[in-house]
Amino acid sequence: MxxxxxxxxxxxxxxxxxxxxxxxxxxxxxxxxxxxxxxxxxxxxxxxxxxxxxxxxxxxxxxxxxxxxPRRGEEPSSTIRATSHPSGAPRPSRVSSSSGSARPIPPTAST
The missing domain is CATH 3.40.50.720 (NAD(P)-binding Rossmann-like Domain)
Incomplete structure (x- = not known):
């Protein structure tokens, strides 16, 4: 692989x-x-x-x-868990830093 x-x-x-x-x-x-x-x-x-x-x-x-x-000091309040692959892999999800739960990122005109 x-x-x-x-x-x-x-x-x-x-x-x-x-x-x-x-x-x-x-x-x-x-x-x-x-x-x-x-x-x-x-x-x-x-x-x-x-x-x-x-x-x-x-x-x-x-x-x-x-x-x-992220570099130290540049951590956002949430992180992207997955990245969309050109082949049609799953949509990105955003992980909440407080709850740890994932929710789909809504599609935009560019995705």
Whole structure:
């Protein structure tokens, strides 16, 4: 399976990469700083806010794992749990920081 790991150099993302490799998956690791990866991993330096770049990376993957967090002090009151995939994957959900419950984000003209 072609696995795209966003935030691959962080604490959680690096563990996801290791486990995916151990299970025989083909891994593309995305990070903002382009940290070092095992030779069998395709490392990509990218900004997650670059919609065009992320869309092309999503299109090449079977599965996307998002393991990012905001920089300290930039945490919003809620976080996006899932990202819409061009293939028609589930709509994004917003997780309330107070209740932890997910609710769908309504579609807009751009989604």
């Amino acid at each position: 072609k696995l795209l790991v966003i935030g691959a150099t962080g604490m959680a993302g690096s563990r996801v990469v290791g486990e995916a490799l151990a299970r025989g998956h083909e891994v593309t690791a995305v990070s903002r700083n382009g940290g070092s990866m095992p030779p069998s991993v395709t490392a990509v330096r990218a900004d997650v806010t670059d919609v065009g770049r992320m869309t092309s990376l999503f299109a090449a993957a079977d599965t996307v794992v998002c393991a990012i967090r």
